[in-house]
Amino acid sequence: MAILFSREQELLISVVFVFLAFLYLYFRSSSRSHGQSVLPADWPVMHMLPGVIANLHNAHDYFAAILTEAGHNFRVHIPQRHIFLTCDPGNVRHIFTTNHANFPKGREFAAIFDIMDGGIFTVDGEQWRRQRTKFQSVLSSPGLVSGMAACCRDKVENGLLPFFTHMASTDTPFDMQEVISRFVFDLAATPLFGVDPSLLSSDMPSMDVAVAMDTVMEVGFFRHVMPATCWKAMRRLNIGPERKLDAAHKVIRGFFMEMIEKKKINGERVCNDGEQEHVDVLSSYINDPDYADDDLLRAKLLSLMLGGRDTIGTTLPWIFYILAKNPNIVSIIRNELSPIASHKVAMGKSSMVIFEPEETKHLVYLKAALYETLRLYPSAPIERKTVATDDIMPSGHEVHTGDTILISLYSMARMEGVWGKDCRDYNPHRWLSEDGNKLMYVPSHKFLSFNSGPRMCPGKDIAVVQMKTVVAAVVWNFDMEVVEGQSIQPKLSCTLQMKNGLTMILKKRET
Numbered sequence: 001m002a003i004l005f006s007r008e009q010e011l012l013i014s015v016v017f018v019f020l021a022f023l024y025l026y027f028r029s030s031s032r033s034h035g036q037s038v039l040p041a042d043w044p045v046m047h048m049l050p051g052v053i054a055n056l057h058n059a060h061d062y063f064a065a066i067l068t069e070a071g072h073n074f075r076v077h078i079p080q081r082h083i084f085l086t087c088d089p090g091n092v093r094h095i096f097t098t099n100h101a102n103f104p105k106g107r108e109f110a111a112i113f114d115i116m117d118g119g120i121f122t123v124d125g126e127q128w129r130r131q132r133t134k135f136q137s138v139l140s141s142p143g144l145v146s147g148m149a150a151c152c153r154d155k156v157e158n159g160l161l162p163f164f165t166h167m168a169s170t171d172t173p174f175d176m177q178e179v180i181s182r183f184v185f186d187l188a189a190t191p192l193f194g195v196d197p198s199l200l201s202s203d204m205p206s207m208d209v210a211v212a213m214d215t216v217m218e219v220g221f222f223r224h225v226m227p228a229t230c231w232k233a234m235r236r237l238n239i240g241p242e243r244k245l246d247a248a249h250k251v252i253r254g255f256f257m258e259m260i261e262k263k264k265i266n267g268e269r270v271c272n273d274g275e276q277e278h279v280d281v282l283s284s285y286i287n288d289p290d291y292a293d294d295d296l297l298r299a300k301l302l303s304l305m306l307g308g309r310d311t312i313g314t315t316l317p318w319i320f321y322i323l324a325k326n327p328n329i330v331s332i333i334r335n336e337l338s339p340i341a342s343h344k345v346a347m348g349k350s351s352m353v354i355f356e357p358e359e360t361k362h363l364v365y366l367k368a369a370l371y372e373t374l375r376l377y378p379s380a381p382i383e384r385k386t387v388a389t390d391d392i393m394p395s396g397h398e399v400h401t402g403d404t405i406l407i408s409l410y411s412m413a414r415m416e417g418v419w420g421k422d423c424r425d426y427n428p429h430r431w432l433s434e435d436g437n438k439l440m441y442v443p444s445h446k447f448l449s450f451n452s453g454p455r456m457c458p459g460k461d462i463a464v465v466q467m468k469t470v471v472a473a474v475v476w477n478f479d480m481e482v483v484e485g486q487s488i489q490p491k492l493s494c495t496l497q498m499k500n501g502l503t504m505i506l507k508k509r510e511t
């Protein structure tokens with residue numbers, strides 16, 4: 001009886017939320033005047049939830065507007081939750097480094113990403129430490145990182161460039177985000193399983209697993225914003241986004257179980273980049289007693305797959321979009337690539353120039369352009385932490401046990417107080433030393449795109465190598481154009497994918 005009553009109550013809460021959100025939208029659209037405060041009103045019962053929901057379609061810019069007006073920190077009060085929203089670098093250093101033990105991800109975070117529960121992204125404390133140590137030892141194994149770099153180079157030469165050449169020769173517009181999504185799926189899965197799923201191939205197979213992974217991030221965003229009782233009620237009733245997520249979970253589970261079963265039958269396989277063979281990551285995990293449980297193994301592998309796939313897959317379309325709009329920056333990148341390319345052409349290599357990972361290592365401007373993209377368009381635009389015990393932030397704000405802290409990376413990039421008056425401009429020069437020969441040191445609590453402190457991204461170096469390989473090859477061999485009339489905006493998701501994709505036309509360059 002008690003359980004029934006609780007479900008009815010949860011459903012009622014959901015209906016009331018939706019009703020109030022619509023009501024608020026209606027009044028807002030007819031009442032907001034220019035110059036009015038963007039800070040959400042604190043209503044009885046619903047507190048700030050109606051204001052937050054009314055601006056959800058534009059959440060990241062809305063948070064940036066709030067934090068600009070409020071001075072880098074703001075308390076968001078919604079039913080059942082106290083949220084401290086910040087983009088203050090001093091607070092970030094405190095949360096991620098100085099007092100990081102007091103700011104775990106927390107159980108609610110694990111519940112939100114239940115398909116990954118037990119994987120490195122959702123656990124804290126000793127469980128996290130063990131997985132981090134394991135992953136770092138796998139990454140440090142001789143040949144794995146160079147194998148990942150080599151696999152990327154190989155896929156650029158045999159997958160991405162032939163596809164682009166075909167589209168360019170027929171003047172056909174295509175969705176760059178979808179093509180990159182196929183490419184990074186293969187890029188992340190090949191070293192993980194030792195098998196190339198070949199999503200980027202001429203027959204363009206179904207992307208249902210990649211789409212299911214995107215759904216986890218989209219519904220994850222919804223769960224972050226909604227009071228837990230609301231999304232849990234929807235999950236029990238299997239309605240709305242929760243219904244979509246349930247279907248996505250089934251697809252993901254099926255894919256990972258298939259890969260694990262194949263591995264058990266076929267034993268250790270290798271990722272072959274044509275010249276050398278490299279042992280895959282799954283082979284290093286499959287006989288480890290910490291990973292004996294299949295569900296846990298799946299959750300842990302999914303975390304690694306998302307770590308490599310979603311991040312690079314989100315960043316590359318943004319950089320192509322920005323470069324297509326900034327021909328002057330493309331020219332500077334080409335000037336930097338030119339000595340390497342001329343050498344290759346003089347050696348009589350094919351008309352399509354591929355830059356080896358070793359060759360792009362020292363290219364400073366290319367790296368500055370990548371970092372500038374990640375600054376303005378961080379692949380994880382929001383980080384979330386929980387407060388373990390009462391604390392006082394360097395900004396003077398008090399936070400209390402159980403509070404949620406949301407750190408808006410997207411907003412931090414848009415704060416004049418952090419990045420200067422031109423913070424909203426795309427300007428790779430801000431990363432360069434005066435003589436332009438070196439990259440300036442920027443602390444990770446200010447440039448948080450790869451996280452900061454003990455949980456800093458362990459894949460950063462390999463990610464930069466891979467992205468440089470892709471961007472150098474595309475920029476050198478093609479001119480890029482964004483098809484007019486598109487609305488380019490972030491999707492409502494935990495990653496900063498583009499909502500409507502990115503339709504582009506490429507033209508082969510005569511070099």
Ligand code: HEM
Pocket residue numbers: 120121132135303304307308309311312315374379380383384448449450451454455456457458459460462463
């Ligand atoms: C553009 C590329 C990348 C970006 C921007 C990026 C960013 C991040 C961020 C922000 C986190 C913290 C996430 C959180 O705890 O909420 C993270 C963690 C992590 N990343 Fe990356 N990442 C990138 C590429 C990669 C790659 C290629 C790999 C794998 C080779 C990887 C593996 C991981 C892992 C395992 C963690 C968890 C670390 C921990 O919790 O201790 N990342 N990354």
